[in-house]
Amino acid sequence: MGQVQIGIVGVGSNGRAFVDCYQKNEKARVAAVCDTDEGRLQSVANETSVQWATTDLNELVTSADIDAISVHTADASHAPITIAALRHGKHVFVEKPLATKLDDCYEVIDLSETSGLKVQVGLVLRFDPLFRGIKQMVAGGELGQVFYAEADYICNYLFHDEVRKAIRSTYDTAFVNAGTHVLDLLRWYLGEPVEVQAYGNQRMSSWPQPELKDDLVCAIYKFESGAVAKVAATWAATCQLAYYNLSLFGSKSSIVRDRIAPAETGGEFEPLPFDRISGHPYDGEVDAFLDAIIEDKQPVIDARDGGNTSIGVLTAMAALHQGKPVKIQTR
Numbered sequence: 001m002g003q004v005q006i007g008i009v010g011v012g013s014n015g016r017a018f019v020d021c022y023q024k025n026e027k028a029r030v031a032a033v034c035d036t037d038e039g040r041l042q043s044v045a046n047e048t049s050v051q052w053a054t055t056d057l058n059e060l061v062t063s064a065d066i067d068a069i070s071v072h073t074a075d076a077s078h079a080p081i082t083i084a085a086l087r088h089g090k091h092v093f094v095e096k097p098l099a100t101k102l103d104d105c106y107e108v109i110d111l112s113e114t115s116g117l118k119v120q121v122g123l124v125l126r127f128d129p130l131f132r133g134i135k136q137m138v139a140g141g142e143l144g145q146v147f148y149a150e151a152d153y154i155c156n157y158l159f160h161d162e163v164r165k166a167i168r169s170t171y172d173t174a175f176v177n178a179g180t181h182v183l184d185l186l187r188w189y190l191g192e193p194v195e196v197q198a199y200g201n202q203r204m205s206s207w208p209q210p211e212l213k214d215d216l217v218c219a220i221y222k223f224e225s226g227a228v229a230k231v232a233a234t235w236a237a238t239c240q241l242a243y244y245n246l247s248l249f250g251s252k253s254s255i256v257r258d259r260i261a262p263a264e265t266g267g268e269f270e271p272l273p274f275d276r277i278s279g280h281p282y283d284g285e286v287d288a289f290l291d292a293i294i295e296d297k298q299p300v301i302d303a304r305d306g307g308n309t310s311i312g313v314l315t316a317m318a319a320l321h322q323g324k325p326v327k328i329q330t331r
């Protein structure tokens with residue numbers, strides 16, 4: 001295969017950044033952009049010189065000129081667009097969360113596996129040098145047996161005008177939209193979670209617009225390995241996001257954010273030897289997706305992997321609503 005012909009759906013702030021990433025990458029050509037917002041669509045098409053701009057997704061998924069669809073739309077539309085694209089034989093890159101309903105997670109996983117098409121889920125933290133370095137340490141046994149972990153997405157996005165617009169129009173709850181990032185890190189490090197209980201509250205923050213999703217959800221996960229972890233997400237805090245509050249406590253070493261305390265040196269914290277790049281390493285994600293298509297190999301975060309993260313998150317929401325622990329049915 002020569003250049004992969006890409007159709008990008010959703011060209012808001014995230015999709016617009018992906019147009020640049022694909023255009024910079026010589027393995028791809030952005031053949032079309034699609035958005036339901038006609039004004040935004042035209043201005044992105046003009047800025048990026050993409051000739052084909054359409055508000056009709058069906059044109060893209062049925063076109064013989066498109067090899068792959070890249071999905072950057074509202075959270076609730078990720079799975080329906082992915083399913084339509086797979087049914088028409090297109091490979092798919094889909095932003096997180098893969099889905100906002102459990103049934104959709106299973107359907108995307110099954111469709112991708114029976115079709116042999118590539119699906120990569122946009123869990124970008126796995127491309128960050130800090131989180132990759134921690135993965136190598138965990139896999140190499142440097143932490144010993146990890147028995148407890150915490151991973152939170154706690155920040156003040158409700159106080160940012162731009163992000164607040166997307167929270168209102170595009171994003172699901174903080175736990176489903178952003179909690180996905182941090183549960184994904186824990187699944188990557190610790191393996192599959194098997195059960196979850198969750199607690200939450202609403203409208204307790206100082207933010208005065210209760211129609212915004214200012215909920216806090218805090219979930220306790222039990223992992224197959226025996227590890228226990230706490231995952232919390234809210235956009236209603238007054239502070240900025242701080243290193244995703246990732247902490248891992250193992251039998252040999254503990255990691256708290258970007259520092260490590262090995263037992264053998266008396267438990268003093270020292271900096272981890274990895275850089276964390278600022279912003280989002282989308283270029284690496286795009287390159288990995290294009291390689292999976294061109295070299296016919298498994299995407300780094302395939303439908304099952306990214307889907308199991310969404311299943312873990314959505315099961316926590318089910319536990320919250322049912323008020324009791326729920327078993328997690330990962331694929």
Ligand SMILES: NC(=O)c1ccc[n+]([C@@H]2O[C@H](COP(=O)([O-])OP(=O)(O)OC[C@H]3O[C@@H](n4cnc5c(N)ncnc54)[C@H](O)[C@@H]3O)[C@@H](O)[C@H]2O)c1
Pocket residue numbers: 009010011012013014015034035036037040057072073074075077095096097122123124165166169170171177280
């Ligand atoms: N991986 C990350 O770190 C990261 C960061 C930001 C956003 N995201 C994800 O990217 C997605 C988009 O977020 P954003 O911040 O760009 O939001 P946004 O509101 O700026 O943009 C969304 C765009 O999608 C369009 N759209 C919505 N539903 C559509 C549909 N069914 N068909 C066609 N177009 C549709 C909207 O008109 C809008 O232009 C979200 O799912 C979000 O979770 C991921």
